[in-house]
Amino acid sequence: MTTTSPETLLVIGGDATGMSAASQARRLKGPDALKIIAFERGHFTSYSACGIPYWVGGEVSSVDDLIARTPEEHRARDIDLRMQTEVTAIDPANHRVRSRNLKTGNDVWTAYDKLVIATGARPVRPPIPGIDAPGVHGVQNLEDGQSLIHTLEKTEGRRAVVVGAGYIGVEMAEALLHRGYEVTVLNRGEQPMATLDADMGALVHEAMNGMGITTVSGAEVSKILTGDDGRVSGVATEDAEYPADVVVLGIGVEPETTLAEKAGLPLGPSGGLLTDLSMRVRGSENIWAGGDCVEVLDLVSGQLRHIALGTHANKHGQVIGSNAGGGYATFPGVVGTAVSKVCDLEIARTGLREKDARAEGLQFVTVRVESTSRAGYYPGASLMTVKMIAERRTGRLLGVQIVGREGAGKRVDVAAVALTAGMTVDQMTALDLGYAPPFSPVWDPVLVAARKAVAAVRQAGG
Amino acid sequence: MTTTSPETLLVIGGDATGMSAASQARRLKGPDALKIIAFERGHFTSYSACGIPYWVGGEVSSVDDLIARTPEEHRARDIDLRMQTEVTAIDPANHRVRSRNLKTGNDVWTAYDKLVIATGARPVRPPIPGIDAPGVHGVQNLEDGQSLIHTLEKTEGRRAVVVGAGYIGVEMAEALLHRGYEVTVLNRGEQPMATLDADMGALVHEAMNGMGITTVSGAEVSKILTGDDGRVSGVATEDAEYPADVVVLGIGVEPETTLAEKAGLPLGPSGGLLTDLSMRVRGSENIWAGGDCVEVLDLVSGQLRHIALGTHANKHGQVIGSNAGGGYATFPGVVGTAVSKVCDLEIARTGLREKDARAEGLQFVTVRVESTSRAGYYPGASLMTVKMIAERRTGRLLGVQIVGREGAGKRVDVAAVALTAGMTVDQMTALDLGYAPPFSPVWDPVLVAARKAVAAVRQAGG
Numbered sequence: 075m076t077t078t079s080p081e082t083l084l085v086i087g088g089d090a091t092g093m094s095a096a097s098q099a100r101r102l103k104g105p106d107a108l109k110i111i112a113f114e115r116g117h118f119t120s121y122s123a124c125g126i127p128y129w130v131g132g133e134v135s136s137v138d139d140l141i142a143r144t145p146e147e148h149r150a151r152d153i154d155l156r157m158q159t160e161v162t163a164i165d166p167a168n169h170r171v172r173s174r175n176l177k178t179g180n181d182v183w184t185a186y187d188k189l190v191i192a193t194g195a196r197p198v199r200p201p202i203p204g205i206d207a208p209g210v211h212g213v214q215n216l217e218d219g220q221s222l223i224h225t226l227e228k229t230e231g232r233r234a235v236v237v238g239a240g241y242i243g244v245e246m247a248e249a250l251l252h253r254g255y256e257v258t259v260l261n262r263g264e265q266p267m268a269t270l271d272a273d274m275g276a277l278v279h280e281a282m283n284g285m286g287i288t289t290v291s292g293a294e295v296s297k298i299l300t301g302d303d304g305r306v307s308g309v310a311t312e313d314a315e316y317p318a319d320v321v322v323l324g325i326g327v328e329p330e331t332t333l334a335e336k337a338g339l340p341l342g343p344s345g346g347l348l349t350d351l352s353m354r355v356r357g358s359e360n361i362w363a364g365g366d367c368v369e370v371l372d373l374v375s376g377q378l379r380h381i382a383l384g385t386h387a388n389k390h391g392q393v394i395g396s397n398a399g400g401g402y403a404t405f406p407g408v409v410g411t412a413v414s415k416v417c418d419l420e421i422a423r424t425g426l427r428e429k430d431a432r433a434e435g436l437q438f439v440t441v442r443v444e445s446t447s448r449a450g451y452y453p454g455a456s457l458m459t460v461k462m463i464a465e466r467r468t469g470r471l472l473g474v475q476i477v478g479r480e481g482a483g484k485r486v487d488v489a490a491v492a493l494t495a496g497m498t499v500d501q502m503t504a505l506d507l508g509y510a511p512p513f514s515p516v517w518d519p520v521l522v523a524a525r526k527a528v529a530a531v532r533q534a535g536g
Numbered sequence: 537m538t539t540t541s542p543e544t545l546l547v548i549g550g551d552a553t554g555m556s557a558a559s560q561a562r563r564l565k566g567p568d569a570l571k572i573i574a575f576e577r578g579h580f581t582s583y584s585a586c587g588i589p590y591w592v593g594g595e596v597s598s599v600d601d602l603i604a605r606t607p608e609e610h611r612a613r614d615i616d617l618r619m620q621t622e623v624t625a626i627d628p629a630n631h632r633v634r635s636r637n638l639k640t641g642n643d644v645w646t647a648y649d650k651l652v653i654a655t656g657a658r659p660v661r662p663p664i665p666g667i668d669a670p671g672v673h674g675v676q677n678l679e680d681g682q683s684l685i686h687t688l689e690k691t692e693g694r695r696a697v698v699v700g701a702g703y704i705g706v707e708m709a710e711a712l713l714h715r716g717y718e719v720t721v722l723n724r725g726e727q728p729m730a731t732l733d734a735d736m737g738a739l740v741h742e743a744m745n746g747m748g749i750t751t752v753s754g755a756e757v758s759k760i761l762t763g764d765d766g767r768v769s770g771v772a773t774e775d776a777e778y779p780a781d782v783v784v785l786g787i788g789v790e791p792e793t794t795l796a797e798k799a800g801l802p803l804g805p806s807g808g809l810l811t812d813l814s815m816r817v818r819g820s821e822n823i824w825a826g827g828d829c830v831e832v833l834d835l836v837s838g839q840l841r842h843i844a845l846g847t848h849a850n851k852h853g854q855v856i857g858s859n860a861g862g863g864y865a866t867f868p869g870v871v872g873t874a875v876s877k878v879c880d881l882e883i884a885r886t887g888l889r890e891k892d893a894r895a896e897g898l899q900f901v902t903v904r905v906e907s908t909s910r911a912g913y914y915p916g917a918s919l920m921t922v923k924m925i926a927e928r929r930t931g932r933l934l935g936v937q938i939v940g941r942e943g944a945g946k947r948v949d950v951a952a953v954a955l956t957a958g959m960t961v962d963q964m965t966a967l968d969l970g971y972a973p974p975f976s977p978v979w980d981p982v983l984v985a986a987r988k989a990v991a992a993v994r995q996a997g998g
Contacts, residue, residue, distance in 0.1 A: 125973045128914060139913035140913060392987075411970050413970030414972050415975075452587070481946075483970060484975055487949065487950050488950065490970070492953055494963075494967060494968065495959070501956075504866075504869075506952050508874065509873075509875065510877070511587045512877055513875050513882075513945055514875075516552070
C-alpha cells in the first residue's frame, strides 16, 4: 500500500460554475485524493444572480433565499473556500495562481495540478459622464442588489430610469414598478428585447406601455445628470432629458477574462475563453473554464457566442467537475434558448433570429401565428404570438420566438429540443405534444406555427 | 377545354377527423373538382369532446363554446353536410355507402370515388345489471353531456359515483366536485390513472383524497342499484355498496368499427382500423380512416395502439384531407403523450410505462425526482414528481411521467420531443431549455431526472 499526496484543484470564482465544478469533483474524489481550494473575491457563493430583480421587486424577501449554498456548507464538504480573496494572476507555465486576501492585503501563490476558471462576466459600463454618480446602480451581483435596495429604501423621489431593454432591463423595470416607481426604460435599439426580432420586440413594447412602463426606443444615453449634492438627477440622451431619482443600468455584460488574457489563454471573438467540448481551455492540459467567461458553440449557426445565463453556468460546472474529478462529460453547445417576463408578459426565444440567419447566409421563410395557451373556450386561455423561422428548401427549423401571457414562455422548450434534434418544420407538425383543454388548444400554438411554416417552405420553392 | 365531372369524396362522421379532412380537401380542391358529402348521425359537428367535463363542471358556460364549426359554417365552404344521417353500410366493391336519414327513415346509397371513415369510438359499457337505469350517464358526446347536465340540474341528492379513474373519470370527478357533489370514484385497478405506473398513480390518489374526492381502488362494479322509481340509487361492488344520486361512467372507449368490420376492412389487435402512414386503410386504394376508430403506431415500442385523443384525430384529418385532396402528407405515429388534471393537480405521461417496457422485452432503469416548477425561492414554486425510464446500456429515453401542480403537466412535451428524436438521457442533460426564476429552477425538473437517469444507466452497467 502506497500513500500518494493528493492532487490540488484550484477554482477561481465561487458562484454557479466554480462551486458546481468543485462540488461535482468532490463527489467523484474524496479529500484524500483531491484537495480543492476555491477563491471568491466577494461575500457570497453559489447564488442566483438571475433572482436579483425579484429580490429588488420584493417577490423574494431575503437575500438568503437566493443563496443555494453558503461558504460554510461548501466547507462542510471539504472544499477549502477562501472568501474575499481575489485571484490576481494565473501562471500556467508554473501551475500556480496568485491571490490577495482582500481583508489583510496579503498576496500568496498557490500551486495547482488542475485549475478551473469561473470568473464570470462584468457589466458593460460605457464611458458616459456621471455613470459613477450615487444613485446609479448595476445589478450584476448580490452586493449590487443590496446597494440598490438600500438606495430605493432611502430615496424619496419615485422616478426611475432603466438604461437598456434587454432581459435585465425589462426585469428591473418590473421590479421598480412593483416598488411603486414611475419607470422609464431607455432603449438604444429599435425595439425592446433585441434578442427578439423587431416585430416581436414591438409586441413587448406595446405591452410594456400598457403596464405603465414608458419605453423610449432609439435612445442613446449621452450623460447622467447630477444635482448639487452630486447624486443622480436624470439621464440625458441626444434628444431629451429624463428626470430620475434612481438609475439602473441593464446594458448587458461581457466576459471577465482579464486574468486569462494576461496569462496568454485563448479568447474568442466576443472576448470569452475558448474551450473544447470537455470545457478544457484550448491548448491547455489541465485548465478548464465555464460559465459567463467562456464562449459556447451555437449548434444552429455553428458559430461561437457569449451567453451569460445561469443554466449554462451550472451545466458547465457539472461537466468540468466530472472531468476534473476523473470522470467524463462534455457540453455539446446551446441553441440559444432564453425566457423572461415583464409583469404578466412572457417572452421567449430559441435558435436564430432573422438577422442571425441572414448573417449566416441562410435563406429562410418566416411565419407568425396567434394562438391560445389553452383551448379557446377554457377559462384563462390567453393569446400568444409565435414566430417561426425555417430554412428554405430543407424546411429545417432555425428559430422560434414567443410573446404572450401565462403559458407562453416555456412552450419555447419544444422548439429548443426540436432544434437540438435538427428537426424540420414538417416533422414538427406531427409532434405528439400534451393536449387537454386546460393545457393547450387541440393544435398546440407551436404546431400551428409549424404547419404554417411548412406551407411557407413549400411556397418558397427549391 | 374539356369539362370533367368532379370526383366525389364521402366522409363518415362529422367530428374532428371527418370535418378536418373535409375542410383540408376543400382547401386543396374547389367544388368544381371535388364534391364533398359528409354524414353525421348526431346533432353536432366539429366539437371538442375533451371539453365536456369542463362544460359539466361549469367552467365552460355554453355548449356553443365547444363547437369549433357549425354545420352551417361547413356548408358555407361547399361541404354537403347531412346531419342526423347515419351510414349503415359501406360497400367497397361497388364504391358506395348506404345511409339512413334518421328524421325520415329513408335509406339511400351514395357512390364515392374516395371515402373517409371517421366513425370515432364508443364508450365501453360492460354488461352490469342496471347500467341503463335513469341517472347513469356516459360522457362520450355532446348529447351525453346535455343529458348529464339535465340530470344534475333536476337531481336533489348530492352523492355522485364515478366509475373509472382514467382521464375521463378524474376529470368528471372534478366537474362533479365543482357542482357541489360528494364524489366517490370507483377504480378497478390498483391506483387511479392506470396510464401511469402505480407509484405515480398513488400520488394522484393521495392528492384526490386531499381534494375531498373519495377514491376506492380495486373496486369492480357488480351492479347498479335502483330505487322504487327505477332511478339509480347506488353502485355495488363485491365488497360494498355506494349510495348515489347520479352515476357517471368513465370506463374508457373502444374503436367504433362495426361498419368497417362488416365491409371486410382490416382491424388490428385493439379492434381499430389498420392504415398505412398516409392514413389509407390497408389493402384499399381509395379509403382513408383516422381518429378514434384507427390504431396508430407507437414510435417507442413499435407496436400498434388505440389512443382516443382529439389532438391525434385532428392531425389525422389534416393528413387525410391533404391526401384525398391530391396533396401529400403522412402521420408517422405517436409517442403516447397525454396530459390531464384533477382540480389543481396536473398529470402527464409520454412513452412507455414500466409495464409497457417489460412487455416489449426492454431492460431499463427507473428514477424518480422531486423538483419545483419555478426557482425554489420564487413565489408560486410548486413541487412536482418526475419519473423517467431509460433503456439499460443504451440510455435511450423510454418514458416520462409527471405529477405536480401548476407548471408540471406541459413539461412532458420536452420528453415527447426527445422520444420522437430518439434521444438518450445523456443527450437530454445538455438540452438548452428556457430558464429564468419565474419559469424554472436552474436545472429544469426534466433535466434533473435525466441527470439521475444517466447515473442509473451507468450503474446498471452493460
